[in-house]
Amino acid sequence: MRSKSSAERRRGIALHAALFPLALIWLFPLWMMFVFSTLPENGIFSRDIILTPSDQFVENFNLLESDTGFIRATTISILVAAAYTFLSVALTSMAGWSLACYRFAGKGVVLATILGTLTLPYFVVVIPQFIMVARDFGLHNTLFALIVPPLFNSLGVLFMRQTFSMMPHELFDAARVEGVKEWRIFLFIGLPLARPAVAALSIILFLHSWNNYLWPLLINSKPAMMTAPVALGSLIGLTKVSWGGIMTGAVMLTAPMLVLFVALQRHFVAGISAGAVK
Amino acid sequence: MAAVSLNNVVKKFGTMSVVHGASLEVADGEFVVFVGPSGCGKSTLLRMIAGLEDISAGEIVIGGRVVNDVEPAERGIAMVFQSYALYPHMTVEQNLSFGLRMNGNDKADTQRRVSRAADILRISELMHRRPRQLSGGQRQRVAIGRAIVRNPQVFLFDEPLSNLDAELRVQMRVEIARLHKELGVTMIYVTHDQTEAMTLADKIVVLRAGNIEQIGRPLDLYDDPNNQFVAGFVGSPRMNFMAGTVVENSSSVVTVKLANQGGALLRKPLGGPLPAIGAAVVLGVRPEHFGLAGRGDSDITVKVDVAEHLGSTSYVYANAGGGEELVIEREESRHEASLDRMTVSLRATHTYLFDSAGLRLR
Structure with missing residues (x-):
């Protein structure tokens, strides 16, 4: 027993010794991003590499705000990401539920089509999507165009379908025998039991929207409708690149996501691994 | 209370037939047990009576009304499942009242029905617990309670005791027999355990491979089996x-x-x-x-x-x-x-x- 625990401890130390440098390598760019966000422009490009933060964060932020309206852009990003997450979770959950719980003609075809869309690279879709939304529907420069077109998420549908498929269907049959309507079974039994999966999916979808650059860049040309990543991108000009502003913006976009991920990590891991083991 | 009739009921999954024309009469207030080995179609037959499976041909009559196309909730039945099927995120009280609440039943009446079921099953002190905080026997009681609150005409039990240990199974068997006596309603019970069938049933239906092999009172089947399968299946140790x-x-x-x-x-x-x-x-x-x-x-x-x-x-x-x-x-x-x-x-x-x-x- 004693030798086993000491062997385990040795294995733990070896594992940590191997992982620690990897963690440092992973964290180094993040740290440097933070350091750069606190340096003046000449500090970022000094001959010596500065590894410790300075005191120019507020100045850099003011520069960022005056150049891009970063607060407004972040507000739009939050609004878009929240609405997108809510609507996409609702949509993918309902689609997953119907694919998991009902028998209907053409179900296999629907499932295969959803699976098939996974094989299409986004860059194949984005131009036709842009033409349809901007030219045919005339919806460019609207919140609707930012939120709705990317709503359907086939990976999310398959994830939720798997989650609902693994639930004991006797629970739903029991409710049916009790005369509970199908949408209430979904809302009051299926969805609460899928909470870890919903939490994990919400984080993934929120991050997806938060980091989305290409679609908001294409669909919105007005500065007033820019999302935060697009606002940051606009700092990269032909003649001048405001690195201090970009790094400050990057820190401000990354920090809340890190906090969110750490806070919801338990749900995230539980959701991803749900059903993997009994 | 209601009588149940099955007239030449067939169930097919695609081209595969799993119940081949079952006919059966269950009298009002009778306790009928479907018994047979795994895969004989007994649970499918029960689910067809419940309305959870469509029937491919034939007719099911409950209380004098053909219910082939009637929703499960409109059939006047309540079902107890093998896995108990308790909603894990709800308390016992919420589990018992869920169906009534969702159907907009009067609050006072819901409360009264839940209390009555809890009294009958002696689970009043468990009302604020969640299913994971209950023992197997208690969960089974709650599952039966959820059926009682609906005041059904017919109770359907799908192998309700198979997840319990031997001692608890005997105890719950007695409880179910007591319940039948107390409520006097029609009960249809599925099991693969012939001892349960013999001890509980007024009438046993022996199934094999989707066919009804014999229907009769327990001792009639024991004393006078129609074929070698029934003779071997009924009785322990077997013939x-x-x-x-x-x-x-x-x-x-x-x-x-x-x-x-x-x-x-x-x-x-x-x-x-x-x-x-x-x-x-x-x-x-x-x-x-x-x-x-x-x-x-x-x-x-x-x-x-x-x-x-x-x-x-x-x-x-x-x-x-x-x-x-x-x-x-x-x-x-x-x-x-x-x-x-x-x-x-x-x-x-x-x-x-x-x-x-x-x-x-x-």
Whole structure:
């Protein structure tokens, strides 16, 4: 027993010794991003590499705000990401539920089509999507165009379908025998039991929207409708690149996501691994 | 309360037929048990009565109304599932009241029904617990309670005790019998455990491979099975079967030679047509129907493998050659355990004869 625990401890130390440098390598760019966000422009490009933060964060932020309206852009990003997450979770959950719980003609075809869309690279879709939304529907420069077109998420549908498929269907049959309507079974039994999966999916979808650059860049040309990543991108000009502003913006976009991920990590891991083991 | 009729009910999954024309009458207030081995279609039949499976052909009538196209909730039934199917995120009270609340039932009436069910099942003190905080027996009670609050005309039970340990199963069996007596409603109960079937049922329906093999009162099935399958399925330990050959048939009596029992001969009177000489038959004998040597119509000698002593009785597991293993019930007599061989008698009136297709020869 004693030798086993000491062997385990040795294995733990070896594992940590191997992982620690990897963690440092992973964290180094993040740290440097933070350091750069606190340096003046000449500090970022000094001959010596500065590894410790300075005191120019507020100045850099003011520069960022005056150049891009970063607060407004972040507000739009939050609004878009929240609405997108809510609507996409609702949509993918309902689609997953119907694919998991009902028998209907053409179900296999629907499932295969959803699976098939996974094989299409986004860059194949984005131009036709842009033409349809901007030219045919005339919806460019609207919140609707930012939120709705990317709503359907086939990976999310398959994830939720798997989650609902693994639930004991006797629970739903029991409710049916009790005369509970199908949408209430979904809302009051299926969805609460899928909470870890919903939490994990919400984080993934929120991050997806938060980091989305290409679609908001294409669909919105007005500065007033820019999302935060697009606002940051606009700092990269032909003649001048405001690195201090970009790094400050990057820190401000990354920090809340890190906090969110750490806070919801338990749900995230539980959701991803749900059903993997009994 | 309501009677239930099944008229030639068929269930197909694609081209595969799993129930082949089941017909059955369940009287008002009767306790009927569907019993059969796994995959015989008993749960499918129950789910069709509940409305959870469509029927491919035939007719199901509950309380005089054809319910083929009626939603489960409109059929006047309540169902208790094998897995209990309790909603894990709700308390016992919420589990009991969920269906009523979702259907907009009056709050006071819901409360009254939940309290009544809790009183009947003695679970009032568990109302604020969640399913994971309950024992298996308590969960089963809550599942039954959820059925009671609906005031159903027919209770459907789908192997409700199979997840419980042996002791609790006996206890819950008694509870269900008490409940039937108290509520007096029609109950249809599915199990693969023939002991449950024998102890609970007013009427047993034995199923095999999607066919109803026999319907009858428990002791009728035990005493008078229609075929070898029913004879073997009903009764514990199961009936012994010995291969035989007809060596003589005259005057309503056949003489059967039991090749694996040292060629023992047994003369058995039959009322119906007699099998031909040379026909292969199977002789069935219940474990308790072996008599003491010399006290019956024919004796056989067997090699004793093991003896199990249960107190008042003992079971002797014997090998008679030809791969035939016999279980012989004896009043407790420990000295037999040490015997290598024993001789027992067969009495023709306490044996059953089956033809090569397994049908009973009467």
